[in-house]
Amino acid sequence: MNSPATVIAAGGVVWRERGGTRQVLLVHRPRYDDWSLPKGKLNAHEHVLLGARREIEEETGHRVVFGPPLGVQRYAVRKNGGTAEKLVHYWSAVPVGKSDFEPNDEVDEVSWLSVDKARGKLSYPRDVDILDALEHAVPVAATVVVVRHADALKRKDWDGKDTLRPLTDTGTAVAERLSGVLGALGANRLISSDAERCVATVTPYAASIDRHVHLWPEISERGYDADPDRLRGLGERVWRPGKVTVVCSHRPVLPALLRELGLKVGKFSTGAFLVAHRLADGRVVHERFSAP
Known part of the structure; x- marks a missing residue:
């Protein structure tokens, strides 16, 4: 048995x-x-x-x-x-x-x-x-949530510009569920690649709290390929004291982005995310989650 x-x-x-x-x-x-x-x-x-x-x-x-x-x-x-x-x-x-x-x-x-x-x-x-x-584990000085965009249409199935490639129905459902998770984390600052698949991943949550999504072209695939050095110094802009900041980007960009944020590099499936807390004593604790 x-x-x-x-x-x-x-x-x-x-x-x-x-x-x-x-x-x-x-x-x-x-x-x-x-x-x-x-x-x-x-x-x-x-x-x-x-x-x-x-x-x-x-x-x-x-x-x-x-x-x-x-x-x-x-x-x-x-x-x-x-x-x-x-x-x-x-x-x-x-x-x-x-x-x-x-x-x-x-x-x-x-x-x-x-x-x-x-x-x-x-x-x-x-x-x-x-x-x-x-x-x-407390108090916390700042929190960062790093997200890989939810499932998008395959490049071979999309005839338009890659930056406009949309989420699939599955990806849209994940974005909706992610909204609840980000609410549970108290996210109050949203940063995204300017690619549609990233913006659409965080838009449901942004709408739920009536917040603007800040678009950073340098963390898009196109922006990173054009000039990887634009990520330098980005960590100081992301780690904002007293804020829970969400950053949504792409698989090819995430390793460099995580290194810039002082976080451990790892693989992300679509819709997966990492939550990192910088404690008052300077330590950083983090945990990884699959897509909701």
Whole structure:
């Protein structure tokens, strides 16, 4: 008999500063009579960041934006009469707006506590480990999200100028889903190659927050081929203190672009993205994601 499939879940350490004290938000689950960090299982085909945001909002009433990753829990759970591994991904999470929490059968109480008090109240040592990781992950000085454009028509199937080559239906759907992911990251500054396939990848999100997309021809394939040196110094323009900056470019340009940003070079499938956080102490933490 095959073992049950791995259970994927996600959540976060929701935190705020009050009177010079860092507080975190815990939830009480009456079914287990425990205090834990807000989290929950992903829906089918749900991107992990969107699942984490949805679960936190459902359990706490708070909409959040995510910062650096805090770790992954691995433990066994009962499933379909057997035992399965459960993986729970956690991020630093900051609430935005007011909470509309109402007690329910899943979570009947939430509590803002100082980190020290929360450490003593949590029911599971594994949650304490995730909580302790928060101290080393915040505050964040700046964030950059590097995106490869979503799936576009093949060059052989397009008769017009390459810069006007559009997204496929699949690429358009990815761009729409990416909008939710960028919202979960709190993106507030958008930079794109001037090629249509890049602009179209970030336009749904730009429209959702009523922001302008800044077009940088130097990070297009054509611009980079004409003068690769134009990328020099670009890192200083992208890393903007206090901003979550999205940069959408092309596969041939991304290696040089990532080096200029001080980030690790790697392969990107269409619609894939990298999230990098520059912490207040100068360290940079990053994680890669496939297309949503």
